[in-house]
Amino acid sequence: MPTTTLRQVNGFDETPASLADATLIMVDFQNTYTRGVMELTGWRTALDAAVALLARAREAGTPVVHVVHDGGPDTPYDIRAEIGAVHPDVAPVDGEPVVVKHAPNSFHGTDLQQQIEAAGRKNVIIAGFMTHMCVTFTAEGAFLRGYAPTVVADACATRPLTGGGTELTAEQIHHGALATIGDLYGVVVPKGADLA
Numbered sequence: 001m002p003t004t005t006l007r008q009v010n011g012f013d014e015t016p017a018s019l020a021d022a023t024l025i026m027v028d029f030q031n032t033y034t035r036g037v038m039e040l041t042g043w044r045t046a047l048d049a050a051v052a053l054l055a056r057a058r059e060a061g062t063p064v065v066h067v068v069h070d071g072g073p074d075t076p077y078d079i080r081a082e083i084g085a086v087h088p089d090v091a092p093v094d095g096e097p098v099v100v101k102h103a104p105n106s107f108h109g110t111d112l113q114q115q116i117e118a119a120g121r122k123n124v125i126i127a128g129f130m131t132h133m134c135v136t137f138t139a140e141g142a143f144l145r146g147y148a149p150t151v152v153a154d155a156c157a158t159r160p161l162t163g164g165g166t167e168l169t170a171e172q173i174h175h176g177a178l179a180t181i182g183d184l185y186g187v188v189v190p191k192g193a194d195l196a
Contacts, residue, residue, distance in 0.1 A: 006184040016150045018123075025128075025138065026067065026090060034128070038159070042157045066098045104138070126151045
């Protein structure tokens with residue numbers, strides 16, 4: 001028997017955003033997640049998908065906002081150091097704002113909402129690191145502020161965790177997070193290529 005989502009119960013639209021009518025939010029594509037203690041499973045594949053998504057967005061004239069997490073000096077999230085910089089493959093270009101956050105929800109204590117409002121679009125497309133943390137909470141933040149989030153699954157990645165004494169693979173965590181998003185907060189598309 002198919003699962004009924006909270007989105008279906010509430011009659012929310014299941015149409016994914018298109019690049020022509022959305023703002024792309026690139027969440028935490030930092031070197032933090034490509035090496036060392038926070039290295040994510042499958043980060044390279046997800047980053048390659050993000051590169052393709054970003055290229056399509058730029059070609060379509062989609063407004064792009066980059067988000068970075070700043071954990072301060074001597075952390076893997078130090079945005080003043082190379083480890084905390086945005087990966088060069090998806091680095092911002094002139095005219096693309098960078099929002100600095102200190103919490104998993106990219107809207108919390110930042111000007112992300114003002115950046116989206118300035119772009120004048122209700123739909124947001126979200127991709128980034130980590131699926132279960134900043135991607136999920138940014139999708140929730142967007143939803144709670146009245147935006148219509150679409151999350152691109154193949155342009156996200158995460159890491160294995162232990163939950164309730166059970167070892168969970170990165171794949172399980174990734175898919176569990178996407179299921180949480182898809183249950184209420186937004187539409188999940190498997191690939192960036194699925195977006196019009």
